[in-house]
Amino acid sequence: MVPALALTVDGMREVGASAQGGRFIVLFDPNRLIAAIARSGDRAAFAALFDHFAPRVKGLLMRGGAPAELAEEVAQETLLTVWRKAALFDPAKASASTWIATIARNLRIDIARREIRSRLSQVYEILDEEAPEQPDAMLSGAERDARVRAAMTQLSPDQYRVVELAFIEGFSHQDVADRLAIPLGTVKSRLRLALSHLRGRLEDLR
Amino acid sequence: MSIGHRPSDETLTAFAAGQLDEGLALVVACHIEADQESRRRLRELEAVQGALLDAVEPIPMASGPNPPATAARAEPGPAAAVPMSETGMPKVLHPYGLGPWRPIGIRIAMRRVEVPGAGARVFMLRAGPGIALPHHKHTGVEWTTILAGAYEHEYGRYAAGDFDEADTEHDHTPCVDPVEGCTCIVAMTGSVQLQGWLGRLLQPLVRF
Structure with missing residues (x-):
């Protein structure tokens, strides 16, 4: 359903x-x-x-x-x-x-x-x-999307911004770092945290 | 097929966003086609884009909705037939022209994959068992998906479906599986300096 x-x-x-x-x-x-x-x-x-x-x-x-x-x-x-x-x-x-x-x-x-x-x-x-x-396919796309959407709202503004830059603007991590004037390592860790947060929300469903 | 080497999050994100150079994207797509886990990750990253679409600030359209009066709407049915090509070739290569296999040494051959407008050069490489691929350095990236067989270098063994994401830092000499040989598809950016006699043979072909 x-x-x-x-x-x-x-x-x-x-x-x-x-x-x-x-x-x-x-x-x-x-x-x-x-x-x-x-x-x-x-x-x-x-x-x-x-x-x-x-x-x-x-x-x-x-x-x-x-x-x-x-x-x-x-x-x-x-x-x-x-x-x-x-x-x-x-x-x-x-x-x-x-x-x-x-x-x-x-x-x-x-x-x-x-x-x-x-x-x-x-x-x-x-x-x-x-x-x-x-079997994971049994997790319906709609359910997965709802989870992803909910998880996105829980990202910190900093994390959200790097996700947005990487996804919408297709920036490489280095470009994101230059754009936001923050170290490359910070970009990588924010994105890693954001993605692991999203994945964590999806893991519960499997 | 047991796949142990996958694209980084950065690469898969850029692929999902449609922001990769077409040559690089094609080699990533060859891997994704072979790997369920990467397909699942791709769906998740696409879901992130769906969520971003929901959250983005709308910008008013200059003109309104205008569906064609008699537009034929698609009926659900079998997916568009993919033209038959050689067996064992990834389906994602079907839209592209392939050059003939050309021997470039003993038991090693190369064929060009024509990707118009791509910044990266794309080619397939087929090497017989036990061959050491030419030792080389380059200024850009070199991404490889193994289509059949395997090779091995200091970062591990790469078998069918595996994705090898090498950047300028890498300076390696892959050694082809002594039994199965290896067929792979490669996208390279920047210029390549090949070394040794095989390198000199390969150079004009890599440059296209």
């Missing part, structure tokens, strides 16, 4: 914002929206999904240093891909956010490296089809 992603921090924010606007209260449930698109090409569901995710994909890319124009294009293409591939989304494998983040990553590579006809996004797709075979 896949729990609806109700009442994540973002869900709460949406509830607050729309209540303030005095219109209606919605629990944002991306899995249900994606299912509605898959089932019947539901354009209202698509609009809701777009309103939530497109500005976040754009924000994530710009946070990583992409120019606004590229970030906008990747965000548009990402949501179009969600529309086209809605029926392929498997909530047992990953949360909607993780699925959409990987689509955005692949499209950023395709679009940024268009002139050289990069094939790297195909490599990610081939790996994505390789199913994990161990």
